[in-house]
Amino acid sequence: MENRTFEIPIGPVHPALKEQIRFTFQVEGERIVGVDIKPGFAHRGIEFMGMHRNLIQVLYLAERICGICSISHPIALIQAVENAAGIEVPPRAQYIRVIVAELERIHSHLLWAGVAAHELGFDTLLHLTWKVREKVLDILEELTGNRVNYAIPIYGGVRRDISPEQYPRVREMIRYYRGLFEELCDRFLNDASVEARTRDVGVLEPEEAEELCAVGPTARASGLRKDVRQDWPYLVYGDLGVKAITPEDYGLETRGDVYDRIVVRLLEVGQSLSIIERCLEEMPEGEITSIPKIPALLAQLKKAEGEGIGRHEAPRGEVIHYVRLEAGVEAPVVWKVKAPTYSNLLSWYPMFEDQEIADIPIVTASIDPCICCLDRVHIVRGRSEQVMWKEELLKLSWEKTRKIVMGNG
Amino acid sequence: MKLSSFKRALWVFHVPTGSCNGCDIEIVAALTPRYDIERFGIRLVGTPRHADVLLVTGAVTRPMAERLRRIYEQTPDPKAVVVVGSCGSTSGVFYESYNIVGPVDEIIPVDVYVPGCPPRPEAIIDGVVKAVAKLEKLEAGEPA
Numbered sequence: 001m002e003n004r005t006f007e008i009p010i011g012p013v014h015p016a017l018k019e020q021i022r023f024t025f026q027v028e029g030e031r032i033v034g035v036d037i038k039p040g041f042a043h044r045g046i047e048f049m050g051m052h053r054n055l056i057q058v059l060y061l062a063e064r065i066c067g068i069c070s071i072s073h074p075i076a077l078i079q080a081v082e083n084a085a086g087i088e089v090p091p092r093a094q095y096i097r098v099i100v101a102e103l104e105r106i107h108s109h110l111l112w113a114g115v116a117a118h119e120l121g122f123d124t125l126l127h128l129t130w131k132v133r134e135k136v137l138d139i140l141e142e143l144t145g146n147r148v149n150y151a152i153p154i155y156g157g158v159r160r161d162i163s164p165e166q167y168p169r170v171r172e173m174i175r176y177y178r179g180l181f182e183e184l185c186d187r188f189l190n191d192a193s194v195e196a197r198t199r200d201v202g203v204l205e206p207e208e209a210e211e212l213c214a215v216g217p218t219a220r221a222s223g224l225r226k227d228v229r230q231d232w233p234y235l236v237y238g239d240l241g242v243k244a245i246t247p248e249d250y251g252l253e254t255r256g257d258v259y260d261r262i263v264v265r266l267l268e269v270g271q272s273l274s275i276i277e278r279c280l281e282e283m284p285e286g287e288i289t290s291i292p293k294i295p296a297l298l299a300q301l302k303k304a305e306g307e308g309i310g311r312h313e314a315p316r317g318e319v320i321h322y323v324r325l326e327a328g329v330e331a332p333v334v335w336k337v338k339a340p341t342y343s344n345l346l347s348w349y350p351m352f353e354d355q356e357i358a359d360i361p362i363v364t365a366s367i368d369p370c371i372c373c374l375d376r377v378h379i380v381r382g383r384s385e386q387v388m389w390k391e392e393l394l395k396l397s398w399e400k401t402r403k404i405v406m407g408n409g
Numbered sequence: 410m411k412l413s414s415f416k417r418a419l420w421v422f423h424v425p426t427g428s429c430n431g432c433d434i435e436i437v438a439a440l441t442p443r444y445d446i447e448r449f450g451i452r453l454v455g456t457p458r459h460a461d462v463l464l465v466t467g468a469v470t471r472p473m474a475e476r477l478r479r480i481y482e483q484t485p486d487p488k489a490v491v492v493v494g495s496c497g498s499t500s501g502v503f504y505e506s507y508n509i510v511g512p513v514d515e516i517i518p519v520d521v522y523v524p525g526c527p528p529r530p531e532a533i534i535d536g537v538v539k540a541v542a543k544l545e546k547l548e549a550g551e552p553a
Contacts, residue, residue: 013476020425042467043427048506052505064502066429067431067433068434130437130438130443131442148431148527149527370430372428372430394455
């Protein structure tokens with residue numbers, strides 16, 4: 001019998017990913033031979049709206065590009081604007097930005113670990129990671145006033161200081177996660193069924209990662225030591241001496257598979273804890289913003305002229321904002337956002353090659369895609385569209401895990 | 410024997426329509442151990458055909474409007490629609506976008522609005538509880 005290729009459309013609404021994107025897989029039997037990706041369902045035209053509002057309003061818009069990276073986008077935008085307008089930032093404010101950014105990394109990586117466990121059909125682990133994730137959300141709420149969308153940075157500084165009473169609470173959180181760290185690593189990395197489902201699945205070779213411009217944990221899991229905090233230090237990251245983490249730091253040989261991506265993200269949680277701890281120790285006293293009055297800030301921004309780029313290592317990788325300001329115009333004349341998923345999207349192609357259909361959910365999740373970040377460009381195509389539910393697919397994935405677990409006795 | 414407690418074990422389908430993930434992760438947070446609405450039998454299901462309640466997040470983008478309508482039609486009666494988040498309720502910060510056709514109540518009928526950007530998990534639970542009240546009225550044949 002000749003080999004026939006079938007097409008499986010998945011999305012744009014699928015219960016596993018929680019976001020809208022459509023995949024069309026070409027399969028021969030169980031084997032994936034090709035994939036087509038169509039993003040664009042979450043495109044909200046944020047850059048367009050930003051170019052019609054004043055810069056402080058743009059800040060709130062930037063925060064709502066993504067609810068998970070809700071400080072990464074503002075940090076990148078603010079650096080771009082500060083570059084363009086030549087605004088200085090007091091050292092204490094820089095430390096506070098770093099602390100909140102690292103807290104966000106912890107919450108994002110734990111969130112991802114839970115989602116990955118869910119995709120494998122390991123819901124106990126999902127509930128465990130999301131239970132411990134609440135601790136960092138409590139601290140974020142304590143420091144910023146909200147669990148998500150913190151609204152902490154502003155041009156020239158930050159909006160809230162960290163008070164002396166809050167220091168012990170943050171340190172208590174660090175101790176809590178340190179105590180849990182080994183258990184979490186053990187649960188994820190020494191579990192036979194997790195290993196069976198993720199080892200040598202969705203492999204991204206270092207050369208491919210380099211060619212396809214992968215960023216963040218996706219690139220680092222393939223062995224590229226690539227991290228904006230290390231390569232292009234900003235804020236106080238230069239003083240903190242952050243180093244990019246690869247699976248070799250855990251004593252493993254880098255294979256670039258899903259397992260390695262779990263290793264890198266877990267290790268980065270530990271790294272973020274150390275960064276926060278050092279920030280708390282080294283943070284100097286002083287002002288938290290160079291221009292405390294909002295009308296004065298707006299007036300200065302209106303006078304500013306020039307262009308700037310801001311880069312930040314978001315939990316998913318490098319995010320870049322570009323702005324151009326013109327004197328006399330309140331809104332940025334140009335605002336361009338490049339989110340990390342934009343770079344990581346292409347690495348799906350080599351990852352999916354030759355995988356089984358049941359591996360689709362975990363490979364999809366392994367780059368930690370953020371579709372609402374990604375959808376900056378809207379592609380309109382006149383084609384009839386179909387919707388298929390991903391439930392079937394999840395079931396397949398869960399059955400594969402069950403089979404492996406049963407097989408191991 | 411009355412099975413009234415079973416009626417409250419709502420099955421919920423989550424429809425993202427161009428949201429920023431903020432509300433979406435808070436919905437999952439509501440399901441996981443800290444808030445744990447699964448203890449009441451409320452759980453996320455993978456298809457609207459099994460759902461009693463639709464949790465809609467996000468200001469509706471143009472390509473998602475048609476899909477949202479289709480999902481609403483696939484949900485069996487009696488059903489309730491809960492909009493989670495400010496942008497789904499009023500378009501919020503996205504009000505002047507060329508690609509937003511929302512808010513949600515311009516596309517499908519909405520029963521409960523949960524404001525907040527994003528709402529806390531407690532608020533989402535409260536929204537679902539209000540949906541229970543509506544479904545009970547519908548079952549009893551009263552106007553909602």
